[in-house]
Every structure is written in structure tokens, then in C-alpha cells.
Amino acid sequence: MxxxxxxxxxxxxxxxxxxxxxxxxxxxxxxxxxxxxxxxxxxxxxxxxxxxxxxxxxxxxxxxxxxxxxxxxxxxPPAVEPEKQVEKFSGLPELHGAELGKVVTRFPPEPNGYPHIGHAKAAIIDEEYAKMYNGKLILRFDDTNPLNERVEYYDAIKEGIEWLGIKPAIIKNTSDDIFILQDYGKKLVTSRGAYVCRCDQKTIQMLRSKGLECACRMDNNSYEQALVEMFAGSFEPNEATIRFRGDMTSLNSAMRDPTLFRIIDGDHPVLGTKVRVYPTYDFAAPLEDSLDGVTHAMRTKEYELRNELYNAVLERLHLRKPVVSEFSRLEFEGLPVSKRRIKPLIENGSLSGWDDPRLPTLIALKRRGFLPEAIRKFVLSLGWTLAEAKPPFESLEAFNRKNLDEHSMRLFFVRDPIELRIKNANPVSVELRNHPSSNLGSRSVRVNDTVYIARSDADRLSEGSTIRLMELYNVKITKVELAQDIGRIYADMISTNLTHSIQKIQWVAYDDKLPYKIIIPKKLFSNDKFNSNSLEIASGYAESFVSNLRLHSSVQFVRYGFCRIDNSQQAVFTHR
Ligand SMILES: [Zn+2]
Structure with a gap:
């Protein structure tokens, strides 16, 4: 063929x-x-x-x-250039079978970690559709595994959602309905749509790979007894599960008698220790969606093979079936969102926490200076189906830059400062504008005869070269004394007239210096391995005016980049 x-x-x-x-x-x-x-x-x-x-x-x-x-x-497919993507809006397609005023969507995160950019995409799409059809959004914590879930994570998800500006009409937990779900599970067993399996995990796996049924499936005599015992607490974890009576020969491995309930001994954040038999995602998700009145259930592509099961479970229980559709998962190159990869790095101290600015968690993106509006615009620019390939992080940066630009003050920071002594300079006070076009005020800086410039600028200077100290005056270099990590440069002040052709550099006045650090997050993973050079610290001097800025506000250090004030001595680098 x-x-x-x-x-x-x-x-x-x-x-x-x-x-x-x-x-x-x-x-x-x-x-x-x-x-x-x-x-x-x-x-x-x-x-x-x-x-x-x-x-x-x-x-x-x-x-x-x-x-x-x-x-x-x-x-x-060729990647869209980040700066062009800002202009492009692909938007979301219409929802199949959606009726104005009747659409109900849901965002169902498991509270087993901090929300990340992938959650943001799902939640934003769910909310946009609810808004588009004048419907409502449910935030449902999918909390049916007490071994993974913690109160801290429920709170982190709620905060993340709120930060994104998402307002769910209803906030609930799957665990609120635990007894309803258990009743449906029991009903499924007594109607022979599912069965209690006493095989161990290894046997189940082996039979599944061979497409064979186990003896428990054929049990016609004691299945009700096994069910009673399972809920009465007679079994230990792994001694019994409830499995869907699917099709062991199905090409879709999700249909080969998947587990619907298992026994877990754990202290659940909401239920405590009173419950031991918990539904799996495969059972809880379709049931909750159906019972909550969800009309359109959207999930990421990796669940696609499970759609058949989702529908089969509801059909067998004669429950209403929501429309299920998939969108591609959002993750950036070199920035995995998987907890399996992030958690160990936090535990072994390679990362400072869930808000480490190298992470794609919402709390880290916020700390780094990303704005929720930029994240929303970026997500919507990806549209529905585009980007099975991971979009470059620069695309998100482009949206953010556009949003930050007019609200961020322009201030000076010099990295690895080098002293510049200016002969024949008279002490002056200069009034520097905080933004070239927006009305963000100005600041006054007193300059005597010495300023600091960045080492990278100093390295390019030689005797006789001329530079302009931005908004100040021009100087001609008379002597350069630079050693490995120390140095001094001497110059003559030559003119206060701006000449367009000469290099303009930022500076910090000798008496105005504030020792300052900028934390620069780099790619967390390279070639799929943790990048041990993923955090760079730039030390230098900022203007003392920086200490007047509000904590967590954004600033653009001229010729350096956008940063977010992290505390009185340091900022986090956002992007160029
Ligand atoms: Zn079995």
C-alpha cells in the first residue's frame, strides 16, 4: 500500500x-x-x-x-519567529456541539506539586472556552492518591490560578465525592462490568502484555464476597484491585482491563485515614465530569488513548458522556515540567525550591518577572493544535517584553565594575529620565569626578578612544590599567555635546553606588541532563535609586535587560 x-x-x-x-x-x-x-x-x-x-x-x-x-x-515544521508570534493570534476554534450559556468546562489538576506552564495552558484554555460560550469553569482537585497529595499543593494551585486571573465558578475536590464514586464502583462490579482482581502486579502486567484474562475475571461465585471484603478492609494494598472488564486482546492497551480502584494506606489531606479504597484517574475523571455537568472535557494529547475507556466506563454505568477533546501539552525545550525530574533536584539542593527562577512553575515565572497577561496571550497565540514541537522559551519572552516595556523604569547597573576617573570634570547634578517615553518621573544623580562602568565595556577601551557616558558627557580615554579582576581607567572630559557615532555606555556615580546582584537563570537541562551551570550570579553596582523601587516590580537595566526586584540587594534576570 x-x-x-x-x-x-x-x-x-x-x-x-x-x-x-x-x-x-x-x-x-x-x-x-x-x-x-x-x-x-x-x-x-x-x-x-x-x-x-x-x-x-x-x-x-x-x-x-x-x-x-x-x-x-x-x-x-519551521518554528515561528518569537517576535513575529507576538503579532499573530491564532485563537481557539469553536467547540463541537457547544451551546451558548450551557458550556461547562473543568480544570482538574492533581495537587501533587506546584502548578507550571503546562497547567497554565490547560486552565487558560478551559476558562477561555467557558467565557466564549458564556458558560462556567470548574476547578476540581483530582485528589485520589493520598501518597502524592499535600495541602501545600492545593494552596499553590489555587494561588497560581488566581495569579493568572482565572476565576472558576466552582472549586471542588474529587475526594468530596469519594463515597459516591465508591458506590458507582460497587455497582459496576455487581453488574459484572468490573471485577475484583486478587492477582499481584507482576502477574497483571504479564497477562496484560500477553493479552490474557486472569482467573478472577471469570469468577462467578465469590465476586460479591471479594467486593465486600475489599471495602471492609480485609486486604492490604496490592492484594486486591477493581478492574474494568475491558478487552484483553484490544490493540488499545488502555482497554486491557485497567485498574479502576486500588487500596492505598495514606493520610489524605481532606479525608484523613478513613478511606482506603481510592478510584484511579481512569474511573474518577469520567465519573466526575459526567456528574459535575461538564459538557466539554479537554485534556492533553497523552490521554488520547484513554478516551475509549473514558467513554466505555460512562456507557456501562449509563451516565451522560461529555465531549472529550485534546490539545498538545505545553513544555519548553530544556525546561521539563515533570515532577519526577524536578522534585529530586529540589530535594538534593540543586534547586532552591519550587520558586527557583530556573523552573517553569508559575511561582518561579512570577518571581522571574513574567506577567500573567503575557502568559495568557502567549498560550492563546499557540492556538489549539499548533506546536506539538516545543515552542522556544523566547516566544514567551517576546510577549512579556511587550507588556513590560512601557511600565519598567530604565536604570543603570554595571557588572564587575571598573573605576573611571575623569580629569577636569566639574561636580554636576544630572536629572535622568526614568523612561524615554512613559511618564515615570526622573531622578537626580550627583557626579563628582569618578564613575563606575561595566568590565565588559572597559575591556573594549584603549588609550585615545572616546565614549559617551549616557545622559552625562563624553570622555576621551587617557590611560587604561586593567588587571585580571581589578583596574582603573583615566579619562578627560571632552564635550557635553552628543555625538551620534560614539558608543554610549551606562555608568554609576562613585557616591551613588549600591552593591547589587542579579540572578540569571539559564536552561535547566541541556542534552536531557541537569545543567550545573544553570544559575549565574552577576555582581556589580546599581544606582542607589534602585532601593526606592517597590519589591517585585520590574526594571530595565539599560544595555543589560529586564529584571524583577527580588529583595533590596538583588534582582532576578527576566530576559533581555
Ligand atoms: Zn486477577
Whole structure:
């Protein structure tokens, strides 16, 4: 068979990405499941598609890694330039079957960590749709695993949502409905739509991979007894689960009798220790959506294979089915959002906490100087389907820069300061404007005969060169004395007239200096490994006026970049 070119392209893309993840050798099973996840329509044709995947996989695996990289660049969609993206608005498509005034969406985070940029995307899309149709948004904490969930995380999510400007009509917990969910689970077992399985995890896994049923599934005599015992507390964790009576031979592994309830001994933040039998996401999500009146349930693409199960669970219980759809997950290159990767770095002290400015958590983005309006605009610019590829972090920066620009004062900071002594300079007071066009006031600075300039500027100076100290006057360099980490430069003041062609540099007056640090977050991961050089500290002098700025306000250090005031001695670098 010959494939249509879009299918072939999808398979090639998936295969190349996988190959580059695994030293040039793509893995068949992974490529099949990823292809099916991105093109579920192919599932009905799987017998024809698999040989084609094999053929393309062999082709890709026979290439050198450098050839694979070139090919990937050729076929993957070109990234939109960040600055252009600011102008572009793709917006959200209409919702299938949506009626004005009747749309109910929900944002269902698990309170098992701090909310990040991926949560922001989901919550913003959920809210935008509710607004678009004059409907309502439910914030539902999906809290059915007491081993992962903590009160701290519920609070962090609520704060993050509030910071983004999202206003849910209802805030609730899945755990509020725990007994209702348990009753539906029991009903499903007694109606033979599910069964109590006493097999251990290893056996379940083995039978699942072979597509075989276990004996518990066929049990016609003691299944009700097992159910009673399970809820009466007769079993230890892992000794019994409730499994959906699915199809062990299904191509969709999510349908191979997935677990719907398991026993967990833990201190739940809301329920305490009174409950031991907890529903899994696969059971709780469809039930809660249906019972809460959700009309449109949106989730990220990695759940796509679970849609069949979502619908099957509701059908078997004769419950209303919401419309389910997927959007791509948002994550930046080199900035994973997964708790599995972030938590260990916090625990071993590589990161200072969930608000470490290198993280893509909302609390860290806020600390770094990102504005919620910029995040919203950025998310909406991605639209619905675009960007299976990770957008560059610079795209978000471009939106933020646009929002920060007119509200941020322009002040001077010199990194690794070098003294500049100006002969024949008369002491002057200069009035410096805090912004070139916005009405942000001015400040007065007294200059005697010495200022500080940045080491990077000093390094470029030589005897005889002329520079302009911004908003002050021009000087001609007479002597440069620079050693490894110390130095002094001598100059003559030559003119107060602005000459356009000479280099203009920022400065800090000798008597106006405030020792200051700027924390510069870099890519947290490079080549999939923790980047131990991901935090740079720039030390230098800022103008003393910086201490008048409100804590957490944004400032633009001229020729340096936007920063957010972190405390009286330091700022966090936002972006250039
Ligand atoms: Zn079993």
C-alpha cells in the first residue's frame, strides 16, 4: 500500500525523534504507540500501518545520526519567529456541539506539586472556552492518591490560578465525592462490568502484555464476597484491585482491563485515614465530569488513548458522556515540567525550591518577572493544535517584553565594575529620565569626578578612544590599567555635546553606588541532563535609586535587560 503523504510524514517525524532519543536507533513499539497517539484515526487500519512503520523505521535506523538530524529539520515544521508570534493570534476554534450559556468546562489538576506552564495552558484554555460560550469553569482537585497529595499543593494551585486571573465558578475536590464514586464502583462490579482482581502486579502486567484474562475475571461465585471484603478492609494494598472488564486482546492497551480502584494506606489531606479504597484517574475523571455537568472535557494529547475507556466506563454505568477533546501539552525545550525530574533536584539542593527562577512553575515565572497577561496571550497565540514541537522559551519572552516595556523604569547597573576617573570634570547634578517615553518621573544623580562602568565595556577601551557616558558627557580615554579582576581607567572630559557615532555606555556615580546582584537563570537541562551551570550570579553596582523601587516590580537595566526586584540587594534576570 502507498501511504498518503501526511501519514508518512507523521511516521517519519515520530521515528526520527525517537531515533535521536536513542542513539540513532528508533524503537518499534514506541514508534507505533506514538504514531497512534498522534493519529488515532489510523488505529482502525493498524494491520496495514504497522508494516509501513517497520519499513520507514528500517530506513531511518540505517541513517547516520547526522543524517537523521538533517532529515528531521527538513520535515519538521519551521518554528515561528518569537517576535513575529507576538503579532499573530491564532485563537481557539469553536467547540463541537457547544451551546451558548450551557458550556461547562473543568480544570482538574492533581495537587501533587506546584502548578507550571503546562497547567497554565490547560486552565487558560478551559476558562477561555467557558467565557466564549458564556458558560462556567470548574476547578476540581483530582485528589485520589493520598501518597502524592499535600495541602501545600492545593494552596499553590489555587494561588497560581488566581495569579493568572482565572476565576472558576466552582472549586471542588474529587475526594468530596469519594463515597459516591465508591458506590458507582460497587455497582459496576455487581453488574459484572468490573471485577475484583486478587492477582499481584507482576502477574497483571504479564497477562496484560500477553493479552490474557486472569482467573478472577471469570469468577462467578465469590465476586460479591471479594467486593465486600475489599471495602471492609480485609486486604492490604496490592492484594486486591477493581478492574474494568475491558478487552484483553484490544490493540488499545488502555482497554486491557485497567485498574479502576486500588487500596492505598495514606493520610489524605481532606479525608484523613478513613478511606482506603481510592478510584484511579481512569474511573474518577469520567465519573466526575459526567456528574459535575461538564459538557466539554479537554485534556492533553497523552490521554488520547484513554478516551475509549473514558467513554466505555460512562456507557456501562449509563451516565451522560461529555465531549472529550485534546490539545498538545505545553513544555519548553530544556525546561521539563515533570515532577519526577524536578522534585529530586529540589530535594538534593540543586534547586532552591519550587520558586527557583530556573523552573517553569508559575511561582518561579512570577518571581522571574513574567506577567500573567503575557502568559495568557502567549498560550492563546499557540492556538489549539499548533506546536506539538516545543515552542522556544523566547516566544514567551517576546510577549512579556511587550507588556513590560512601557511600565519598567530604565536604570543603570554595571557588572564587575571598573573605576573611571575623569580629569577636569566639574561636580554636576544630572536629572535622568526614568523612561524615554512613559511618564515615570526622573531622578537626580550627583557626579563628582569618578564613575563606575561595566568590565565588559572597559575591556573594549584603549588609550585615545572616546565614549559617551549616557545622559552625562563624553570622555576621551587617557590611560587604561586593567588587571585580571581589578583596574582603573583615566579619562578627560571632552564635550557635553552628543555625538551620534560614539558608543554610549551606562555608568554609576562613585557616591551613588549600591552593591547589587542579579540572578540569571539559564536552561535547566541541556542534552536531557541537569545543567550545573544553570544559575549565574552577576555582581556589580546599581544606582542607589534602585532601593526606592517597590519589591517585585520590574526594571530595565539599560544595555543589560529586564529584571524583577527580588529583595533590596538583588534582582532576578527576566530576559533581555
Ligand atoms: Zn486477577
Amino acid at each position: 502507498s501511504l498518503d503523504s501526511s501519514i508518512e510524514r507523521t511516521i517519519k517525524l515520530v521515528t526520527l525523534k525517537n531515533a535521536l532519543e536513542y542513539d540513532g536507533k528508533a524503537k518499534l513499539e514506541a514508534v507505533i504507540s506514538k504514531t497512534m497517539a498522534s493519529r488515532p484515526d489510523l488505529r482502525t487500519n493498524i494491520k496495514v500501518i504497522i508494516p509501513e512503520i517497520k519499513r520507514l523505521l528500517d530506513q531511518v535506523n540505517s541513517l547516520a545520526i547526522s543524517e537523521q538530524k538533517t532529515l528531521l529539520q527538513e520535515i519538521s
